[in-house]
Amino acid sequence: MTPAIVEGRACGTCTLCCRLPDIDDLNKPADEWCRHCVAGQGCSIYQDRPMLCRDFVCHWLTREGLGDEWAPQRSHLMVYGEGQQITVLADPDYPDLWRHPPYMPQFKAWASNAEARGGYVIVFWRDEVLKI
Ligand code: SF4
Ligand code: SF4
Incomplete structure (x- = not known):
């Protein structure tokens, strides 16, 4: 659903x-x-x-807790979830944005919350893949 x-x-x-x-x-x-x-x-x-x-639907559309800084046109991030995995696709034209606050600390917090359930956050940027 x-x-x-x-x-x-x-x-x-x-x-x-x-x-x-x-x-x-x-x-x-x-x-x-x-x-x-x-x-x-x-x-x-x-x-x-x-x-x-x-x-x-991306998390921006469905997650109440995300502020305006997570709007995809501002964050240049597409964030979505499948099972215990949160996937982040970062716009290749914005190399550094996702590596800094508020984004990276939030990825780490999501990963920490999900860890007990075997979950994690995975970020894709160009050919780089970072599992948090
Ligand atoms: S990915 Fe292509 S087919 Fe799907 S909504 Fe976007 S433009 Fe349409
Ligand atoms: S990334 Fe943009 S176009 Fe895609 S579901 Fe989220 S708000 Fe809509």
């Missing part, structure tokens, strides 16, 4: 999840635009977009 969206939040003009992840179903590599994404407008096949696009 897709988690509820926090009141007042919406994707708006953010299209980060049409660029950062690799999506096999769309033959889309990581850090490249989906061929269906139109700059400044969004998905050109919105009514027919694949189910995985329909179902995806």
Whole structure:
């Protein structure tokens, strides 16, 4: 079941999840635009977009506790969870932002909280993978 969206939040003009992840179903590599994404407008096949696009929600949309600094267009981070894993995809154009407060300390806090359940945080930036 897709988690509820926090009141007042919406994707708006953010299209980060049409660029950062690799999506096999769309033959889309990581850090490249989906061929269906139109700059400044969004998905050109919105009514027919694949189910995985329909179902995806990032933590920014669903986590009450995240402040404005976590808005993907400001953080340049796409954060989402699967099981006990929190995945962070960092925009390749912003090498340092995710390494500094408030982001890295929060990644460490999430990882520390998840550790007892076998959980962790994993950050992908360009070819770099950091498991916290
Ligand atoms: S990263 Fe989050 S806010 Fe941005 S388009 Fe994707 S789901 Fe929406
Ligand atoms: S199909 Fe549409 S929603 Fe899915 S990644 Fe491409 S542009 Fe984004």
